[in-house]
Amino acid sequence: MGDLIDEYRAGGVYDEMATSERSIRSHYREIAAALAQLGTDDLTDRAERLSTAFRDQGVTFDLDGEERPFPLDVVPRLFEAEEWGMLEAGLVQRVKALEAFLEDIYSDGRILDQEVIPRQVVLSSPGFLRAAYGIEPPNGVRVQVAGIDLIRDEDGHLRVLEDNLRCPSGVSYVLANRRAMARILPELFTGQSIGAVSDYPARLAAALRAAAPPGVADPKIVVLTPGVFNSAFYEHALLARLMGAELVEGRDLVCRGTDIFVQTTEGELPVHVVYRRIDDEYLDPLQFRPDSVLGCPGLLNAARAQRVTIANGVGNGIADDKLVYTYVPDMIRFYLAEDPLLPNVETYRLIEDDQRREAVDRMAQLVWKKVDGSGGKGLVIGPDASVEELEILRAEVESRPRRWIAQRLVRFSTAPTWTGEALEPRHVDLRPFVVNDGERIWTLPGGLSRVALAEGGLVVNSSQGGGSKDTWVLGGPTGGHSRQPVMISGERIQGPPLQLGPRHPASQQ
Amino acid sequence: MTTALLSRVAESLFWIGRYVERAEGTARILDVVVHHALEEPTAHGEIMAERLVDAMGVTPAKQMSLGEATQLMCFESESGSSITGALAAARENARAVRQVLPSELWERVNTTWVNLPAQQLQSRRRGPSAFLAWVKVQTAAVAGLADTTMSHDQTWLFFTLGRAIERADMTARLLGTMPLDVLTDTGLVTLLRSCGGHEPYLRQASGIIDAVGVITFLLCDGLFPRSVLCSISSAAACIDAIGANRRAGWDRARGEIGMARAELEFLAPGQVLEDMPLRLLRVHSACSRASDSIARQYFAQGPATLWRNKTAP
Numbered sequence: 001m002g003d004l005i006d007e008y009r010a011g012g013v014y015d016e017m018a019t020s021e022r023s024i025r026s027h028y029r030e031i032a033a034a035l036a037q038l039g040t041d042d043l044t045d046r047a048e049r050l051s052t053a054f055r056d057q058g059v060t061f062d063l064d065g066e067e068r069p070f071p072l073d074v075v076p077r078l079f080e081a082e083e084w085g086m087l088e089a090g091l092v093q094r095v096k097a098l099e100a101f102l103e104d105i106y107s108d109g110r111i112l113d114q115e116v117i118p119r120q121v122v123l124s125s126p127g128f129l130r131a132a133y134g135i136e137p138p139n140g141v142r143v144q145v146a147g148i149d150l151i152r153d154e155d156g157h158l159r160v161l162e163d164n165l166r167c168p169s170g171v172s173y174v175l176a177n178r179r180a181m182a183r184i185l186p187e188l189f190t191g192q193s194i195g196a197v198s199d200y201p202a203r204l205a206a207a208l209r210a211a212a213p214p215g216v217a218d219p220k221i222v223v224l225t226p227g228v229f230n231s232a233f234y235e236h237a238l239l240a241r242l243m244g245a246e247l248v249e250g251r252d253l254v255c256r257g258t259d260i261f262v263q264t265t266e267g268e269l270p271v272h273v274v275y276r277r278i279d280d281e282y283l284d285p286l287q288f289r290p291d292s293v294l295g296c297p298g299l300l301n302a303a304r305a306q307r308v309t310i311a312n313g314v315g316n317g318i319a320d321d322k323l324v325y326t327y328v329p330d331m332i333r334f335y336l337a338e339d340p341l342l343p344n345v346e347t348y349r350l351i352e353d354d355q356r357r358e359a360v361d362r363m364a365q366l367v368w369k370k371v372d373g374s375g376g377k378g379l380v381i382g383p384d385a386s387v388e389e390l391e392i393l394r395a396e397v398e399s400r401p402r403r404w405i406a407q408r409l410v411r412f413s414t415a416p417t418w419t420g421e422a423l424e425p426r427h428v429d430l431r432p433f434v435v436n437d438g439e440r441i442w443t444l445p446g447g448l449s450r451v452a453l454a455e456g457g458l459v460v461n462s463s464q465g466g467g468s469k470d471t472w473v474l475g476g477p478t479g480g481h482s483r484q485p486v487m488i489s490g491e492r493i494q495g496p497p498l499q500l501g502p503r504h505p506a507s508q509q
Numbered sequence: 510m511t512t513a514l515l516s517r518v519a520e521s522l523f524w525i526g527r528y529v530e531r532a533e534g535t536a537r538i539l540d541v542v543v544h545h546a547l548e549e550p551t552a553h554g555e556i557m558a559e560r561l562v563d564a565m566g567v568t569p570a571k572q573m574s575l576g577e578a579t580q581l582m583c584f585e586s587e588s589g590s591s592i593t594g595a596l597a598a599a600r601e602n603a604r605a606v607r608q609v610l611p612s613e614l615w616e617r618v619n620t621t622w623v624n625l626p627a628q629q630l631q632s633r634r635r636g637p638s639a640f641l642a643w644v645k646v647q648t649a650a651v652a653g654l655a656d657t658t659m660s661h662d663q664t665w666l667f668f669t670l671g672r673a674i675e676r677a678d679m680t681a682r683l684l685g686t687m688p689l690d691v692l693t694d695t696g697l698v699t700l701l702r703s704c705g706g707h708e709p710y711l712r713q714a715s716g717i718i719d720a721v722g723v724i725t726f727l728l729c730d731g732l733f734p735r736s737v738l739c740s741i742s743s744a745a746a747c748i749d750a751i752g753a754n755r756r757a758g759w760d761r762a763r764g765e766i767g768m769a770r771a772e773l774e775f776l777a778p779g780q781v782l783e784d785m786p787l788r789l790l791r792v793h794s795a796c797s798r799a800s801d802s803i804a805r806q807y808f809a810q811g812p813a814t815l816w817r818n819k820t821a822p
Contacts, residue, residue: 042634045635046635049635049639178548179544179548182544182547182548183544183636183638184635184636184638186543186544186547186636186638187636189547189548190547194548196548196549196695197548198548198549198695198698199694199695201716202694202716202718205716205717218715220715221715221716241708241711242708242711242716243711243716244708244710244711244712244713244714244715244716244717245715245716492559492560492563493560493563493564493685493785493786493789493790494563494564494566495563495564495565495566495681495682495685495789495790495793496566496790496793496794496797497566497567497568497590498531498565498566498589498590498678499527499797499800500588500589500590500598501520501521501523501524501527501528501589501598501602502520502524503601
C-alpha cells in the first residue's frame with residue numbers, strides 16, 4: 001500500500017481506521033487502497049476543489065456576521081453495517097423514551113410522582129416551559145427530528161454525549177458533503193455500497209405532513225427561519241427547497257383567531273405545520289419574550305387549539321438540559337422497561353452533595369459544561385484550564401450547582417484526516433439524525449461527523465475551527481457488500497439515433 | 510414581419526441550436542446519472558449504462574460499464590451525438606454563418622470548442638463532473654447570449670426552433686433512461702434533477718414525489734421549460750412566426766408538432782403511465798419528422814449541380 005497509508009500513525013487513542021498494531025480495520029481497506037492510489041498530489045488538488053465547490057455553492061455557516069465555508073475533509077468516516085445497526089437500535093430506543101418523557105412531564109408527570117427524576121430537577125430547568133402544558137401534538141410526536149451527539153470512547157464503545165431535541169442543525173452538511181464527494185472524489189466510491197442520504201428531506205417532509213392537525217387533507221408546511229443572518233440559514237433554505245416548502249420569517253405569518261396564515265401574492269393562505277428553526281423563547285411574543293420580532297404573535301394559541309402544529313414541539317428544551325440527560329438511562333428503564341443500549345458518558349450530578357465534592361476534588365481532570373450551553377460555549381476542559389479559571393469555576397459551581405455538570409474527559413476516537421500534506425489522526429464525533437413520523441422512527445444512515453482540525457483538539461464545533469467528514473454506512477440495507485441490482489431493468493426503451501445536420505464540403509475551397 | 514434569410518444560413522442556425530442543446534441535455538443527463546450511481550447503493554451501473562445508451566440511440570459494439578458509456582457520450586468526437594462532437598459541429602456551423610451571429614455569441618461557441626481538448630484532458634485526471642459542469646455553463650451562456658444579443662428575427666427563430674426540437678427530444682430520451690414500470694423515489698428524483706426540474710417540481714407538488722406527478726410534470730407541464738410539452742409549444746411558436754408571411758396551405762412541420770402537442774396537452778392524468786415507450790417514440794418521431802419537413806421547406810437547395818465538360822457534338 002502507498003506511502004500515505006503506510007505513514008499513518010494513530011495517536012494513542014482508539015482510531016477509526018488503524019488498530020494499535022497499525023493494521024487497517026477491514027471496513028477501511030478499500031478506501032485506504034483508493035487513497036493510496038490517488039497519492040499526495042491528487043489529494044491536494046481534490047481538497048482544494050472541495051473547498052472551492054463549497055464556497056461556490058454557498059455551503060457556509062455564519063460566525064460573528066461573517067459567512068464561512070464549513071471545511072470538508074477528503075477522507076470519509078466509515079461505519080460497518082453491523083455496528084450501525086446496533087447504534088440505530090440504541091437511537092430509536094432513546095428517542096422513544098425521550099418522547100414518552102416529554103409527553104409525561106407536560107401532562108401527568110408520572111415519572112416525577114414515582115421519584116425516578118427529582119421534581120426539583122425538572123422544575124428548575126431553564127428548558128422546562130409551563131406554556132407548553134396543554135399543547136397536544138396531533139399525532140403524539142414532539143420530536144420530529146432528533147440530533148444525538150455521540151463519541152467513541154477509549155475502548156471503542158459509542159457513548160451519547162448530548163441530546164438535541166429542539167432544532168438540531170447540521171443535516172444540510174450531510175447532504176452537501178455526499179454530493180460534493182461523489183463529484184470530486186468518485187474513485188473512493190467504486191466497489192462500495194454506501195447507505196444513501198438523499199431521501200432525508202422527503203422523510204422529514206413526510207414526518208411533518210403526518211404531524212398536521214386533524215382533518216387537513218393537504219397540509220401546507222412552512223419552514224420558519226430567523227432570517228438570513230442566522231448561522232444556519234443555509235440549512236433552512238436547503239431544507240425548504242428540498243421539501244418544496246415555503247421558507248418564511250415571522251413577519252410573513254399572521255394569526256387570525258386561532259388560524260395561522262402566510263401572506264402571499266394571492267392573499268393569505270392557511271398554514272398547517274410550522275417546522276420552526278427558531279428557539280422557543282422567540283416563537284410567540286405573547287407567550288415568551290415580548291421583544292421578539294422573529295416569531296408570530298398568537299402562534300402558541302393556534303397550536304394549543306390544534307389548528308397548527310409546531311415542530312419540533314414547544315418545551316423540548318427540557319430534554320436537552322445536560323442534567324436531565326443524566327437521567328435518560330432511568331427514563332428508558334421506566335417507560336420502556338428495557339436496558340439502555342447506548343451508554344452515556346460518565347457524568348457528575350453536582351446537585352448531589354457527595355457527587356459534587358468528588359467532582360470538585362478532581363476538578364482539573366474533568367470537563368465542565370453549563371446545563372444549557374451549546375456550541376462549545378462556556379465549556380471548561382479541566383487539564384487545559386489555568387488555576388485562576390478553575391478557582392472562578394469552583395466558586396460558581398459551589399454557589400450554583402444546578403447550572404453545571406462535570407464529565408469524565410473522554411479522549412474520543414480519531415480518524416485519518418488530510419492536513420494538506422499527510423493523513424493524521426484527528427478527533428471525530430458523530431451526530432446522527434433521527435426522524436419520527438409517528439409510525440416509524442428512522443435514522444439517516446451516516447449523519448454528521450465533525451472533526452477537530454487542530455492537532456490533539458477535542459472541540460469539534462464549527463464555531464471553534466471544526467470541520468466535517470462525509471460519513472458512510474457500508475453495506476446498507478440492500479444486503480451485505482454485494483451490490484444487489486434492486487433496479488430491475490423493466491422495459492427497455494430503444495431511442496432512435498440522434499439526427500445529424502449536413503456537413504459542409506471542405507474540398508475545393 | 511421578418512426579413513428573409515438565406516436557406517443555407519437558416520439551416521446552420523437551426524443546427525447550431527440543436528447541437529448546443531444536445532450538448533447541454535446530454536451533460537445534464539450524464540451528470541446526474543453517473544453521480545446517482547455513486548451515491549445510491551441500489552443503483553446498478555451496468556443496467557444504468559445499458560438504459561442510457563439505449564435511450565440515447567447509441568448501438569455499442571459490446572456491453573459497457575457506466576464509465577465507458579460516459580466516456581463514449583462525452584468524448585466520441587467523431588459523431589455529432591457525443592458532447593464534444595456536438596460542440597464541434599455547432600462550431601463548424603457557426604463558423605460558416607459568422608456574418609449573421611453577434612460576435613460575442615460566435616466567440617463563446619468558438620472558445621468552447623477551443624477549450625475542449627484541455628477540458629477532456631483534465632477530466633481524465635479529475636473525473637467527469639468538472640467537465641460536465643463546464644459544458645452546462647458554456648451552453649447556458651450561448652443560449653443566454655442568443656436570447657439577449659440577437660435580434661429576435663429569423664436568425665434567432667431558426668436557432669431557437671432547433672433548440673426547442675432538440676430539447677423535446679432530449680427530455681423524451683431522459684424519460685427513456687428509467688424503467689418506468691418499476692420507478693423508485695430516488696429514480697424519480699434522478700429524472701427530475703437530470704433536467705434541473707427537481708426544485709421547481711417540489712415547489713409545485715409541495716414536496717410529494719410520486720410517479721404520476723413526476724412523469725406528468727416532465728411530459729406535459731405547461732410552465733416548466735424543459736417539459737416535452739413546453740419545448741414542443743416553443744417549437745410551434747417559432748414555426749408559426751417563421752411561416753407568418755408565407756402563403757403555404759398545409760405546413761407539414763407545423764402539423765407534426767401540433768399533433769404531438771395536442772396529444773400531450775389533452776392527455777388524461779390517469780393515463781400518463783400507460784404506453785410510455787410508445788408515447789416517447791411518438792415524440793422522437795414527431796421531432797425528427799418535423800426537422801425533416803423544416804429542412805425540405807426552408808433549407809432545400811437542390812442537389813449541388815456538377816457540370817461536366819461535354820464537348821458539343
